[in-house]
Amino acid sequence: MTGVTDAARPSESYYHLHLVSDSTGETLISVGRAAAAQYNVKPIEHIYPLVRTHKQLDKVIQAIDEYPGIVLYTLTEPELRNRLKTYCQENGVPVLSVLAPVVRLFQAYLGGVPEPRVGGQHQLDGDYFRRIDAMNFTVMHDDGQHVDGLEGADVVLLGISRSSKTPTSIYLANRGIKTANIPLVPGLPVPSGLSELKRPLIVGLLASAERVVEIRRNRLLGLNAAQSVDAYTDRQSVAEEIAFSRRLCAKNGWPMIDVTRRSIEETAAAIIGLLQEHRRKLSESSGA
Known part of the structure; x- marks a missing residue:
């Protein structure tokens, strides 16, 4: 990923934080706020839950384009995930899949290939x-x-x-x-x-x-x-x-x-x- 563009850099008092999820977004909100709490600069949160179609992602990308900032996401669908990641990288917007490093750790320990499930932690069990x-x-x-x-x-x-x-x-x-x-x-x-x-x-x-x-x-x-x-x-x-x-x-x-x-x-x-x-x-x- 290239350096952050001037548009994506924070002002002296705030920055934009985009949280994109194909589920409820609870995981992202918790992680984002925990990280943001380490800094005095306050985030303006843009929360996008239940993003499961390209049309919904269109609106997300439009918002990121209008208010550049940090983008955190948990998207299971590969096409949506890659599209969001590619857009951010091409426009110098910092982006991170929150669960990817954790899933890789589990995969290294457990072996095999994970079976992605949207909202898998919210089952009626x-x-x-x-x-x-x-x-x-x-x-x-x-x-x-x-x-x-x-x-x-x-x-x-x-x-x-x-x-x-x-x-x-x-x-x-x-x-x-x-x-x-x-x-x-x-x-x-x-x-x-x-x-x-x-x-x-x-x-x-x-x-x-x-x-x-x-x-x-x-x-x-x-x-x-x-x-x-x-x-x-x-x-x-x-x-x-x-x-x-x-x-x-x-x-x-x-x-x-x-x-x-x-x-x-x-x-x-x-x-x-x-x-x-x-x-x-x-x-x-x-x-x-």
Whole structure:
């Protein structure tokens, strides 16, 4: 491939990022954003999912011609793939097949020739229906609902208001993990029998008082609620809520995760690591 043309070079503040896929584009979006996060220059994303015909590719090429930038693609059809690659190379536009290096590695190890399947990771198989089941369970057990069914959970999250319980639960459910979450409310007891649960991993989510107060105030603004310095947004009251949740988790030996500076994805990754260890211990104890 030749050097990048002046038109394809980024400005001082942004650049164009074209993500071309014959499936949903989730893989490309994740990879593109992970790479883009390493730089201060912000990408303007152009996402093209379900590109499976030459007519659809025509529109993609027209957009790349109008807004040159980096092109990442996952195209299974050889003609479409080669056409996009050739166009970019001839016009000095940086282009990369995201999956090609990975597939070559698999091929070198496994041998044989891969059988390309469009959207092969999105099959209606057992894993898919497991995720749907987990999502249904999580929605039904959000914010302290149906506490009588907690033994069926894989994970139970505890935390005060605005500690990212619900978005973390939904993210975990999308990974096929049945997740319930229970709010810790001042003056209200936790569900009876919580400490007797055996199967689920119970995790406390914590955040700094400053962070919780900030989120709660923004929440009230979003609801057009009056901003009053009551217990909900008072820093001292919030600090006492956090201290209570710490004592509760410490008393019961439940792990705690500080989400103050963590993204939802990072929090979920930490929980998945704890869940794997929890399941290993359960397996060892049941086999003893």
